[in-house]
Amino acid sequence: MKDLIAPLKEAKLSTAIRNNVQVLGRGPQTVVFAHGFGCDQTMWRLLAPLFAQTHRVILFDLVGSGGSDLSSYDSEKYASLDGYACDLVEVINEFSPDSPVIFVGHSVSAMIGVLADIQSPELFRAHLMISPSPCYIDEEGYRGGFTRADIDSLLDTLDSNYLGWSSTMAPVIMGAPGQPELGAELTNSFCRTDPDIAKQFARATFLSDHRARLPNVPTPSLIVQCNDDLIAPVEVGTYMQRTMPRSTLRIIENVGHCPHLSAPDACTQAMIDFIGSLGPSGPVFGGD
Amino acid sequence: MLTSSEGLIQRVNTTFCRWAGFDKADLEGKRRVQDLLTVGGRIFHQTHWAPLLRLQGSVGEVKIDLVGASGQPMPMMLNALRRERAGFCVHELAFFLAKDRHKYETELLLARRRAEESLKAQLALQTELTRADVRLKIALESADLHVWHIDGVTGRVSFDDRFALLLGQAEPRLVSEEEFLACVEPEDRDQLTRASEEAMNPANGIYHCVYRINATDGSQRTVLSSGRAQFSADGRCEYLTGVLRDITEQRRQQVEAESRALFAEQMVGIASHDLRNPLQGISMAIEMLSAQGASEKHALLVEGVRKAAGRAIRLVTDLLDFTQARMGRGLSVKMKPICLDAVLRECVSELALAFPDRELLYQCTVPPATLCNADADRVQQMVGNLVSNAMTYGAADRAVSLSLDAAVNGVALRVHNYGPPIPPDMIPTLFEPLTRGVETQSEKRSIGLGLFIVREIAKVHHAEVAVTSTADQGTSFTVTFTTSMETH
Numbered sequence: 001m002k003d004l005i006a007p008l009k010e011a012k013l014s015t016a017i018r019n020n021v022q023v024l025g026r027g028p029q030t031v032v033f034a035h036g037f038g039c040d041q042t043m044w045r046l047l048a049p050l051f052a053q054t055h056r057v058i059l060f061d062l063v064g065s066g067g068s069d070l071s072s073y074d075s076e077k078y079a080s081l082d083g084y085a086c087d088l089v090e091v092i093n094e095f096s097p098d099s100p101v102i103f104v105g106h107s108v109s110a111m112i113g114v115l116a117d118i119q120s121p122e123l124f125r126a127h128l129m130i131s132p133s134p135c136y137i138d139e140e141g142y143r144g145g146f147t148r149a150d151i152d153s154l155l156d157t158l159d160s161n162y163l164g165w166s167s168t169m170a171p172v173i174m175g176a177p178g179q180p181e182l183g184a185e186l187t188n189s190f191c192r193t194d195p196d197i198a199k200q201f202a203r204a205t206f207l208s209d210h211r212a213r214l215p216n217v218p219t220p221s222l223i224v225q226c227n228d229d230l231i232a233p234v235e236v237g238t239y240m241q242r243t244m245p246r247s248t249l250r251i252i253e254n255v256g257h258c259p260h261l262s263a264p265d266a267c268t269q270a271m272i273d274f275i276g277s278l279g280p281s282g283p284v285f286g287g288d
Numbered sequence: 289m290l291t292s293s294e295g296l297i298q299r300v301n302t303t304f305c306r307w308a309g310f311d312k313a314d315l316e317g318k319r320r321v322q323d324l325l326t327v328g329g330r331i332f333h334q335t336h337w338a339p340l341l342r343l344q345g346s347v348g349e350v351k352i353d354l355v356g357a358s359g360q361p362m363p364m365m366l367n368a369l370r371r372e373r374a375g376f377c378v379h380e381l382a383f384f385l386a387k388d389r390h391k392y393e394t395e396l397l398l399a400r401r402r403a404e405e406s407l408k409a410q411l412a413l414q415t416e417l418t419r420a421d422v423r424l425k426i427a428l429e430s431a432d433l434h435v436w437h438i439d440g441v442t443g444r445v446s447f448d449d450r451f452a453l454l455l456g457q458a459e460p461r462l463v464s465e466e467e468f469l470a471c472v473e474p475e476d477r478d479q480l481t482r483a484s485e486e487a488m489n490p491a492n493g494i495y496h497c498v499y500r501i502n503a504t505d506g507s508q509r510t511v512l513s514s515g516r517a518q519f520s521a522d523g524r525c526e527y528l529t530g531v532l533r534d535i536t537e538q539r540r541q542q543v544e545a546e547s548r549a550l551f552a553e554q555m556v557g558i559a560s561h562d563l564r565n566p567l568q569g570i571s572m573a574i575e576m577l578s579a580q581g582a583s584e585k586h587a588l589l590v591e592g593v594r595k596a597a598g599r600a601i602r603l604v605t606d607l608l609d610f611t612q613a614r615m616g617r618g619l620s621v622k623m624k625p626i627c628l629d630a631v632l633r634e635c636v637s638e639l640a641l642a643f644p645d646r647e648l649l650y651q652c653t654v655p656p657a658t659l660c661n662a663d664a665d666r667v668q669q670m671v672g673n674l675v676s677n678a679m680t681y682g683a684a685d686r687a688v689s690l691s692l693d694a695a696v697n698g699v700a701l702r703v704h705n706y707g708p709p710i711p712p713d714m715i716p717t718l719f720e721p722l723t724r725g726v727e728t729q730s731e732k733r734s735i736g737l738g739l740f741i742v743r744e745i746a747k748v749h750h751a752e753v754a755v756t757s758t759a760d761q762g763t764s765f766t767v768t769f770t771t772s773m774e775t776h
Binding site: 038154156230256 | 293294295322326327328329330331332334335336338339340342343351352363390394
């Protein structure tokens with residue numbers, strides 16, 4: 001046992017603390033889940049246990065979100081998504097150094113995965129992109145869904161929520177009858193974010209344009225797009241499918257930006273189908 | 289408001305309808321709650337509180353802007369609860385108008401921004417201050433200076449950390465006033481107190497003190513402490529601050545150099561004193577030799593030796609006087625009332641022999657009986673030096689003149705020559721020992737003590753020496769005897 005503990009290098013410990021890394025389950029294939037803007041790894045609450053039955057599942061928080069180490073937040077490093085991509089490479093390098101992972105990225109994290117793949121392609125076996133968008137702002141010949149003014153209005157909303165944002169939304173409406181588990185969760189508060197970090201992250205996310213990077217990702221990629229999503233419209237999904245060399249687009253019936261929460265079954269099915277299509281080296285779902 | 293889990297409004301009360309400016313029928317079953325938000329609010333809904341509502345079952349105190357029929361955004365607070373009944377899921381939303389709260393929050397936000405900005409400015413200042421402090425510390429360390437500070441009110445003394453090294457400690461650390469005082473040489477403690485008392489006096493304000501420190505490692509160090517007092521508008525001393533320098537080595541070298549110089553001067557004094565007797569013996573023997581009749585060649589040789597001996601005597605006399613003056617004893621004089629005119633006439637006849645090729649004029653305009661309290665030998669020596677100087681530097685084809693004239697409260701003795709003037713930049717140091725005139729045949733000169741001795745002789749006579757020198761008027765040295773004038 002000692003031999004197993006010894007290699008836990010300091011670097012690994014510090015990455016684990018910095019990104020609040022959690023490891024669940026066992027299996028020949030490692031699946032890494034990354035949350036999007038405005039939330040944290042709790043988002044994967046419905047999907048992660050399911051995958052953990054047959055896979056090794058790694059969950060983590062982006063620095064500045066959830067249970068990450070806020071003191072690691074460096075406004076220069078995280079001014080663009082590249083800083084987050086560096087962190088992702090470190091997390092995979094340290095927690096799955098020997099075998100490439102299947103990376104599940106929601107929203108902005110799908111693009112963080114793209115940047116990390118370009119940096120270290122050997123770490124990635126496949127990308128599962130949930131509601132991704134390479135560019136949120138409308139450009140000539142491209143519809144991202146927003147204008148610059150819309151993003152400014154988001155920054156205003158974040159500003160005016162700064163009081164509530166940090167202490168965030170611990171449920172104030174008490175106990176719904178018939179939902180005893182709610183009581184236990186009252187002590188939790190998810191998706192904590194420092195208001196300044198939230199604003200910076202919003203800028204890094206919504207003002208970014210990574211369309212030019214998409215052709216450089218030869219890794220098999222699944223794009224899961226909802227049929228009614230304000231943040232990432234279907235057009236964005238079709239654009240990505242056209243642009244990425246080995247991508248598959250799956251459109252699922254869902255209103256909103258978080259199908260893994262509001263349509264978990266359809267979302268999971270799309271993911272499992274895709275993993276199955278990856279070929280014999282892929283794990284057999286439900287096996288082990 | 290009740291909505292589906294997708295946000296479609298199912299039921300809404302009239303209050304909300306009034307706020308939003310819509311009819312119930314326009315909302316129920318037709319619009320989603322997110323449609324009533326600003327775009328920013330929609331993104332916030334989609335990315336943050338909608339997923340939270342699913343995860344937690346409720347959200348509280350979300351701040352949103354509702355965009356009603358008028359298009360004007362209305363600040364609102366929102367609490368929401370997710371309920372599941374018989375497989376159906378509904379969201380219960382409670383809205384509160386938050387205009388005042390919004391105002392308050394905006395102000396709070398502004399205040400927070402201002403606070404953050406001033407914090408940033410302060411941090412920048414602090415960084416600059418820290419940098420300056422580090423620079424100062426390096427500079428002080430390089431100069432080996434220690435900083436001290438005395439509080440004007442409490443009188444407490446404090447030092448920088450490196451002060452500990454001066455007291456013999458191995459490492460820099462904070463030193464207490466008691467520790468410091470214990471190390472100050474007991475004899476010097478009063479001096480320290482006096483120095484700070486003087487500095488705290490608004491008329492003075494300057495701190496200066498040299499004292500000794502008995503370090504704990506057994507060594508004794510001498511330190512020079514200098515500083516200044518800072519006074520308040522009403523003249524109270526607020527504090528004294530300054531630096532302290534270890535001058536032990538400097539002191540040691542100074543003392544060593546002084547004692548070496550003293551020894552050298554003593555040697556010169558002894559040698560010149562002891563050389564005078566044999567020289568005078570030689571001189572007397574020559575007088576006797578020259579008195580006897582001899583061949584012309586013999587007489588010429590004797591005359592040569594006589595002159596050489598005379599020069600040697602003058603030289604060692606100068607040296608002896610110089611060392612006596614330098615060693616603080618001053619020149620020895622025997623003062624008595626003398627007739628200066630008579631002394632000068634004797635001088636002129638002797639000097640005429642010493643400079644047979646040159647013309648020396650003498651003129652006296654004071655009554656011949658004028659008496660002056662002086663040492664005749666010293667006056668002769670002084671005149672000898674001045675005339676010899678004039679012969680050396682003056683034009684060889686023009687006469688040197690000596691005169692004695694009345695002056696305010698006394699008499700003025702003047703030696704004048706023609707020739708190139710003394711360069712003006714040499715005038716201030718002309719009377720210092722070992723100052724020589726420019727470009728002259730050096731064998732004619734002694735070792736540059738002549739004018740120094742003139743000044744020393746004048747000094748013991750309370751007389752004043754002045755020099756004027758121009759190309760037209762030539763050079764004049766004037767010695768004014770101002771005291772003890774008596775006329776018989």
